[in-house]
Amino acid sequence: MVQGCTSNAGKSYLTAALCRALADEGYRVAPFKAQNMSNNAGVTPAGLEMGRAQLVQARAARVTPDVRMNPVLLKPEADTRSQVVLLGRASPELTALGWRERKAHLWPHVREALHSLLSEFDVVVIEGAGSPAEVNLRSSDIVNMRVALEAQAGVLLACDIDRGGAFAHLLGTWHCLTPEERALLRGFVLNRFRGDPGLLAPAPQWLEEQTGVPTVGVVPMLDIPLPEEDGVALDGPQATVDGGFVAIARLPRVSNLDEFAPLGLLARWVSAPAELEGARAVILPGSKSTAADLAWLRASGLAGAITRAALAGIPVFGVCGGLQMLGQRVGDPHGIEAQTSGTGEVPGLGLLDLSTELAPDKTTLLTTFTDAETGLHLSGYEIHHGRTVAGPNVDELAPGLLWRRGNVRGTYLHGLLENPAYLERFLGWAGLTPPTALDSLDARLDAIAARVRASLDWPLIQRLAGGGA
Structure with a gap:
């Protein structure tokens, strides 16, 4: 032991x-x-x-x-x-x-x-x-x-x-x-x-x-x-502004942060709007409390800054809870998080035409699919309570897994950026050069x-x- x-x-x-x-x-x-x-x-x-x-x-x-x-x-x-x-x-x-x-x-x-x-x-x-x-x-x-x-x-x-x-x-x-x-x-x-x-x-x-x-x-x-066990990784080396970086919102209840390790020193965790200066892409990571972290995004000013970045053409990428935040609304009729408004829902950032309701049963799956946008065969894993429905103003690139509206994308699949080919595409959209590839985990x-x-x-x-x- x-x-x-x-x-x-x-x-x-x-x-x-x-x-x-x-x-x-x-x-x-x-x-x-x-x-x-x-x-x-x-x-x-x-x-x-x-x-x-x-x-x-x-x-x-x-x-x-x-x-x-x-x-x-x-x-x-x-x-x-x-x-x-x-x-x-x-x-x-x-x-x-x-x-x-x-x-x-x-x-x-x-x-x-x-x-x-x-x-x-x-x-x-x-x-x-x-x-x-x-x-x-x-x-x-x-x-x-x-x-x-x-x-x-x-x-x-x-x-x-x-x-x-x-x-x-x-x-x-x-x-x-x-x-x-x-x-x-x-x-x-x-x-x-x-x-x-x-x-x-x-x-x-x-x-x-x-x-x-x-x-x-x-x-x-x-x-x-090695993949980090907890939030200690947030205190590791951060990206410099030379050549741009990928800003990742430092949500109070962030989850599965280890999936962004392949970004290496291109990643910078941000907590305030001024820290987005120089960002070439923005990631909203997973969250254990989507409604509470949405409230934090608004209180910190990051919600507005991320919206302005998206409107300026900067790639914005949401994963799981981050995907839900990019939508129109997050409902919680069963009190899964017990932090929604009296109406049982909170408004999202409205950057994707999606509506989410949290369900009592949690989805936990290893998943593979083909991305209609890139043609890549991708793998990852799902861990979420949300059930998300798409509206007419969003492209569904993989049923129930991946959506896009212009430069804004969202997915339920954790580990998408751990697929080297997709990481290269994502950084290409941001105009960034992929970091030196890590050796395989083995x-x-x-x-x-x-x-x-x-x-x-x-x-x-x-x-x-x-x-x-």
Whole structure:
């Protein structure tokens, strides 16, 4: 099991690397994360929803994604409310429960999923969430040490040494654990290290004297991207104005932001009208709360700025919730978001002649289709509550999936820009040159696995994989 001192310590990245490295040694490997909190979700071949990180880890392990690998997915809808997705399906009943009340209902499903994977695979590589040191959450824990104890998993505790304070983080986390939990710790991992590892001495030795736990790896900072699990990616490098850029609205409840990674440094997340200056294209991304994010667009002034950009001929592209915002109206007769007006609907931006109503049942599909505009055969995935109907003043390029009116396009298909040919067309409409193509995901996983394997005490990992102490 890979746990971390903090969120964004690199747990998902390290777990993916271990899945690929162990799969390369002939093990049948499955990833597992009991509970994910993220609006970056994807769809399994069975049409069920799970966290994007576990989809990538399943790819790393070369196995078919299965919702047992992420039995609980929490999708934030507001600061104090998240939709609960249990075994791939949204659960209104569990969503209505308080945070601590959910444990009794969720833990049996987590435990069953964990043990079924343990019975079917040689190795299960488990990812924790946040930090196991949150003592205020120990009683409701179903994702960190509760899982480690259930599986009797050897635990690697990782910290992001690039942030500073790494040894204090590791020592402090160790102190917050119970003796039973500490007994599972097999090693500390210093992640994202820049420089000469020889300069770390004598700190690792000192830490082992304090805790009895050795430092078993110093993993370098790796410039090999994987799809992001959450909104941390919003704080990454932004595009410069030289040569233009693609502006992506930084919606408060943005979802599936990882699908824009192929834009590379051509992307800039924007929050105010002035930040659109120099943009050659505008994207409205997916949203977990379409009505609330529409209100934010109007309050921030971006709604008007995006409309003016569209009228000026700049390409505007909406994905899922962003598509719904580009339409004439979004109705919510069933209170799915419970943030619409008293009439049960909110007006859209009116750039596409579309009308959307949110439905109780969520569509979750892997989808392929042929785009009537470009003739390209494209693939992606759908995750939405909306049912959208086209009016006479919009071109339907793929039934129920893709629409266009002039330079404004909208789609329900997440991942459309992850199709290289479509990305090239989109950037061509904007007059931009595609970034240097990323290596395939498999090539990146291979490279990451090789680097991480070389940075860890690999004989220890082999002993843990074989069930050794």
